[in-house]
Amino acid sequence: MLQNHYEKYQQNAVLTSSPGELTLMLYNGCLKFIHVAKKAIEDKDIETKHINISKAQNIITELIVTLNLDYSIAKEMRRLYDYINRRLIDANLKNDISILNEVEELVTDFRDTWKEVIAINRKKQFRTSGQA
Template sequence: MAVQNPYQSYQNNSVTTASPGELTLMLYNGCLKFINLAKKGIQDGNIELKNTNIQKAQNIISELMVTLDSKAEVSKNMMSLYDFINRRLIDGNIKNDITAIEEAEAMVTDFRDTWKQVIQLNRARQHAGNDGRA
């Protein structure tokens, strides 16, 4: 019987048991992590670190784009914003432009913070609606 890394087990369980809203929050957090690693790559002159992590951030943005409901008006607006973020990441990668990457980072941070608030409000509403009576 192989002993699994407890951290890896926790990570796997947190992903498989997360709600769709929590998964979106995880995507935003992952994207920010990769953006920060890419910025470090630029600062350190490590082109491979920069490129690999910008591509990972772009993959997350692409995943967020795919999950949008194309019929909803807000989704069309989000698609444009995600597309802008993706283009800024590409510019940052090609030109080693930290400013472009930081623009993308600021937008992803805003989305993440807003999404986190939505999750917290939904949880508060669920708990308020569940007052323990049968």
């Protein structure tokens, strides 16, 4: 019963989130799957490792698909996302935690930067709506 309520909460959170918040959720999900994959490598659980690295790759693919390539920064991000994806493949093939640590650091940097962007935008919105 509690699990069902949690799933409904998660679904509502996704449905009511802004695009920026959804991107933040994707980064956090990617980090969660990387963490689980690292633990699975330590536990020699190859199936769980593979499943979670694949989930992280799916998130990176989604981030790539949603980029607006009209902006030069998006083209740079695309290159970094492609690099992250290749490194996830390497980590999966080699069962290499050090590669996952590298990817985790990159995704964490993206996530933290994205959090700052959201906070700045909220402050701007608050200021402009407060002046109306």
